[in-house]
Amino acid sequence: MKRLLLFALLALAVALPLFAHHSFAAEFDDQKPIKMTGTIVRVEWQNPHIWFYLDIKNPDGTTTTWGFAGGAPGQLMRRGIMKDRLKIGETVVVEGFRAKDGSNNGSGGRLTFPDGRMVLTAGSQDRVPPQSTLSKP
Amino acid sequence: MKPLALFFALALASVHAQTPSPAIPRTADGKPDFSGIYQWPTYLPGDERGHSNATTFDRKNFAPLKPNGETFLEPRTGDARHDEPRDFCMPAGFPGGILSGNAMQFFQTKNYLVMVHEFQRMTRIIPLDGRPHREGLEPMYYGDPVGHWDGDTLVIETTNFKRWALDDYYYTNPKEFRMHSDAFRTVEKLRWKSKTALYYEISIDDPKIFARPWSQEFEIVAKPEWETAGLYEYVCEENNRCPGGKCESK
Numbered sequence: 001m002k003r004l005l006l007f008a009l010l011a012l013a014v015a016l017p018l019f020a021h022h023s024f025a026a027e028f029d030d031q032k033p034i035k036m037t038g039t040i041v042r043v044e045w046q047n048p049h050i051w052f053y054l055d056i057k058n059p060d061g062t063t064t065t066w067g068f069a070g071g072a073p074g075q076l077m078r079r080g081i082m083k084d085r086l087k088i089g090e091t092v093v094v095e096g097f098r099a100k101d102g103s104n105n106g107s108g109g110r111l112t113f114p115d116g117r118m119v120l121t122a123g124s125q126d127r128v129p130p131q132s133t134l135s136k137p
Numbered sequence: 138m139k140p141l142a143l144f145f146a147l148a149l150a151s152v153h154a155q156t157p158s159p160a161i162p163r164t165a166d167g168k169p170d171f172s173g174i175y176q177w178p179t180y181l182p183g184d185e186r187g188h189s190n191a192t193t194f195d196r197k198n199f200a201p202l203k204p205n206g207e208t209f210l211e212p213r214t215g216d217a218r219h220d221e222p223r224d225f226c227m228p229a230g231f232p233g234g235i236l237s238g239n240a241m242q243f244f245q246t247k248n249y250l251v252m253v254h255e256f257q258r259m260t261r262i263i264p265l266d267g268r269p270h271r272e273g274l275e276p277m278y279y280g281d282p283v284g285h286w287d288g289d290t291l292v293i294e295t296t297n298f299k300r301w302a303l304d305d306y307y308y309t310n311p312k313e314f315r316m317h318s319d320a321f322r323t324v325e326k327l328r329w330k331s332k333t334a335l336y337y338e339i340s341i342d343d344p345k346i347f348a349r350p351w352s353q354e355f356e357i358v359a360k361p362e363w364e365t366a367g368l369y370e371y372v373c374e375e376n377n378r379c380p381g382g383k384c385e386s387k
Contacts, residue, residue: 025306026217026224027379046376048226069378074239074255074369100382124238125306 024126027069028107032098033129039091041065045073045083049123052086052108054094068094068108071123080137081119090114095129096122110134161289161329164245169289169329172245174363177238177254178337178355194304194315194341200351209303209346210313217381220314223306225380226257226373230278231295232323232339233305234259240360242368250284250291255368263293270296276319293325303341318345327357334358 024030038054049069056066070076073083086092091114096107109128112118117135122128162170202209213220223229229237239255248266253259263282270281276299284293303317321343330336340352378385 026221027382027384044376047371048373048375048377051376051378067378067384072239072256072369072371074371077366077369078240078363099379099384101379101384103384103386105379105384 024107024123027100028097028127029100030097030127033095034098034106035093035095035129036066037091037093038066040086040088043083043086043088047072050076050121052094052121054092064104067105068096069105070108070121071126075124076121079120081121082137085119085137086111097127097129160332164247166247168286169291170245171243171250171291171327171329171335174240174242174360174367175335176358176360177241177256178236178357180355194308194353198351198353200347200349203344203346203348206346206348209316209318209343211316212313213311221381223302224377226377228278228301229257229259229305230301231259231261231280231298233302234279235261236305236355239371240363240368250293253368255371257373258368258371265291270294275299280321280323287326290326290328293327294322295325296322298322317341317343320345324350324352330356 036054036056038056040052041055042053044051049071050073051067051069053065053067055063057063076082093112094106094108095110095112097109099105107122107126109120109122109126110118111121117137119137120128120134162172164170217224223233228234234256235241235252235254237254237256241252241254244251244253248264250263250265252261252263259279261279261282263284265284265286267285268283270283274281274297276297278299278301280295281297282293282295284291286292298317298319298321300316300319300321303315303321308314321341324340324342326336326338326340328336335357337355337357338352339355340350341347342350
């Protein structure tokens with residue numbers, strides 16, 4: 001428990017100085033926070049940002065695929081988040097901000113997995129909605 | 138007994154004066170050795186950035202602006218290619234690039250220090266052999282650096298920059314961004330401050346903008362635990378999906 005607490009504090013310390021990345025300020029609207037639940041259907045583990053895609057159910061029962069940008073692969077891997085942490089078919093909660101062009105895209109700064117673990121998927125300069133604790137990947 | 142004690146004290150002082158401190162890594166010729174893998178330069182404790190329009194370079198550290206120095210406050214126009222060319226994978230430049238939140242690795246030989254930053258794979262090759270700046274080159278995003286030793290401090294002077302963003306991506310003022318001029322030059326000071334961290338200072342000298350040079354201090358923490366993985370590849374053009382706020386469909 002102590003270790004978990006320490007990790008949470010460390011993760012928070014990493015998360016605190018988060019401000020807009022080049023892409024973030026130019027690409028995402030920090031006045032439009034989003035929190036959505038969906039199933040991972042694709043992961044692009046590429047620079048300058050990872051992108052992951054979720055199938056998200058609409059109120060009318062249809063499904064829309066949304067894309068979310070995270071940090072650079074290197075930034076995530078040094079945080080212990082490897083590509084296989086994002087599993088196709090897994091249902092996750094993503095928190096971030098909508099794309100400026102109003103398309104079905106957004107920043108994916110934080111992910112919560114089915115087991116309740118929450119990880120920071122943002123780049124080190126991306127803006128992330130306020131959070132309390134993060135878990136070990 | 139007293140003369141003996143004095144002798145030992147003098148001998149010890151003499152050894153201390155002649156022998157470089159063994160506490161820091163050194164090259165075969167006795168220079169401080171900066172080879173290794175590091176975190177990006179971070180603020181000194183107690184000097185963290187604020188929470189709005191945060192920037193690498195704290196306004197309170199600025200020297201006074203010269204008359205007409207305000208030209209370095211470049212109004213944002215709404216055209217993303219003007220407002221944030223880095224969003225289209227243009228170079229971050231120096232010093233913006235080195236302050237990006239990624240790992241970096243330094244390689245040092247007798248005549249060179251090579252700094253490789255994971256972000257955009259920015260590479261700086263810094264001659265240490267006393268040669269002058271190169272002449273006749275076009276101005277550059279990363280400038281032309283040369284280094285020399287001042288005791289255990291490496292002093293890096295960089296000139297011949299093209300006009301480009303002074304700040305890194307932390308500077309998000311929606312109305313303007315800050316550019317250095319083509320008269321920009323930097324002086325960096327790098328030395329070991331402990332067994333696990335470097336002292337790093339960047340002095341900004343831009344005689345078209347500032348009345349005098351000014352500097353900001355950072356810390357660079359060694360990350361030997363990152364050696365195994367090393368630096369990761371970073372090709373910005375690979376999947377830059379929403380440049381300028383217009384997402385390409387997938």
